[in-house]
Amino acid sequence: MNVKVKAGKLYVMGVGPGASDLITVRAARILRELDVIYTPTGKKGAQSLAHFIIEEYLSPTTKVCTYHFLMKADKAAKESVWNDVAQTLEEDVANGRKVGFITLGDPMLFSTWVFLLERMMSKRTEIPPWLEIVPGIASFSAIAAVSAMPLAMEDQTLAVISCTVSETALEQALLNHDCIVLMKVYSRFALIRDLLHRHNLLKHALMMADATLPTEQCWRDLATLSLGEQELSYFSTILINKNWQLSR
Numbered sequence: 001m002n003v004k005v006k007a008g009k010l011y012v013m014g015v016g017p018g019a020s021d022l023i024t025v026r027a028a029r030i031l032r033e034l035d036v037i038y039t040p041t042g043k044k045g046a047q048s049l050a051h052f053i054i055e056e057y058l059s060p061t062t063k064v065c066t067y068h069f070l071m072k073a074d075k076a077a078k079e080s081v082w083n084d085v086a087q088t089l090e091e092d093v094a095n096g097r098k099v100g101f102i103t104l105g106d107p108m109l110f111s112t113w114v115f116l117l118e119r120m121m122s123k124r125t126e127i128p129p130w131l132e133i134v135p136g137i138a139s140f141s142a143i144a145a146v147s148a149m150p151l152a153m154e155d156q157t158l159a160v161i162s163c164t165v166s167e168t169a170l171e172q173a174l175l176n177h178d179c180i181v182l183m184k185v186y187s188r189f190a191l192i193r194d195l196l197h198r199h200n201l202l203k204h205a206l207m208m209a210d211a212t213l214p215t216e217q218c219w220r221d222l223a224t225l226s227l228g229e230q231e232l233s234y235f236s237t238i239l240i241n242k243n244w245q246l247s248r
C-alpha cells in the first residue's frame with residue numbers, strides 16, 4: 001500500500017510592530033491552521049514578543065516551539081543555531097506539517113529569518129513551492145503613522161540604517177538623504193544625538209520606543225531628553241525628515 005504524506009508548507013509571517021491587530025488578515029488566517037509554530041526569542045527563557053502578539057490567533061492544537069537566537073554570541077555559535085533551525089523547519093515541511101515561523105515587523109527587514117532563507121536558498125536556484133513569506137507592517141511604517149511623521153514624498157530619498165554601522169556611515173546617511181530611519185538605536189543614542197545636533201537636525205527628528213505596545217513612548221524633543229543607555233528599550237527607532245518640522 002502506498003501511504004501518501006500530505007504536502008507540508010512553511011509560512012514565514014511578519015507579525016507587525018507590537019499591537020495584535022496590526023497583522024495581516026492573511027497571517028491571521030494561516031495562524032489558525034498551523035501544526036507547529038516556531039517563535040524567536042533573543043533571551044534564553046524569555047517569552048517571545050512575536051508569540052505574545054499573535055497568541056490570540058493560534059489554534060490550541062498548534063505546537064509552539066520557542067527558539068533562542070543568540071544575540072551576543074560569536075559568529076560560529078550564531079551560525080550553528082541558524083543551521084539547526086533552518087534544518088528543523090525543512091524537516092517539518094518534509095514530514096507534511098504546516099509550519100509557521102514568525103518575526104517582528106516585516107520578515108525581510110533586519111530579521112533573523114533572512115539568515116535562514118540564505119541557508120534554504122544556498123542549495124536551490126528557485127524559490128521552493130513549499131515556502132510562503134507573508135509581509136508584515138515594519139516598525140518604521142507604524143511609527144510614521146502613529147506620530148503623523150511622513151517618510152518620503154515626490155523626489156525625496158529615504159534611507160533605512162541600523163545604528164550598528166560606523167559613525168561615518170551614520171553621518172553620511174544623515175547628509176545624503178532627505179528622510180532617514182535609524183533602527184537599533186539603543187546604546188548609540190548619545191552619539192546619534194550629537195550627530196543630529198551637529199547637523200542641525202534635532203528639530204526634524206523624533207524617537208519612538210515600543211511603538212503600538214502598551215509601553216509605547218515618543219520623544220519629539222531629543223535635545224533635552226536625559227536618558228541612560230540602560231533605560232532605552234531595544235525596540236527604539238528614530239525618524240528624521242528634513243522637510244518636516246515637528247510640532248511639539
Ligand SMILES: C[S@@+](CC[C@H](N)C(=O)[O-])C[C@H]1O[C@@H](n2cnc3c(N)ncnc32)[C@H](O)[C@@H]1O
Nearest residue numbers: 017105106109138139183184210211235236237
Ligand atoms: C531586529 S530589528 C527588527 C525589525 C523588524 N523586522 C521590522 O520590520 O521593523 C529590531 C529593531 O527594529 C525596531 N523596532 C522593532 N519593533 C519596534 C517597535 N515596536 N517600536 C520601535 N522600534 C521597533 C528597533 O529599531 C529595533 O532595534
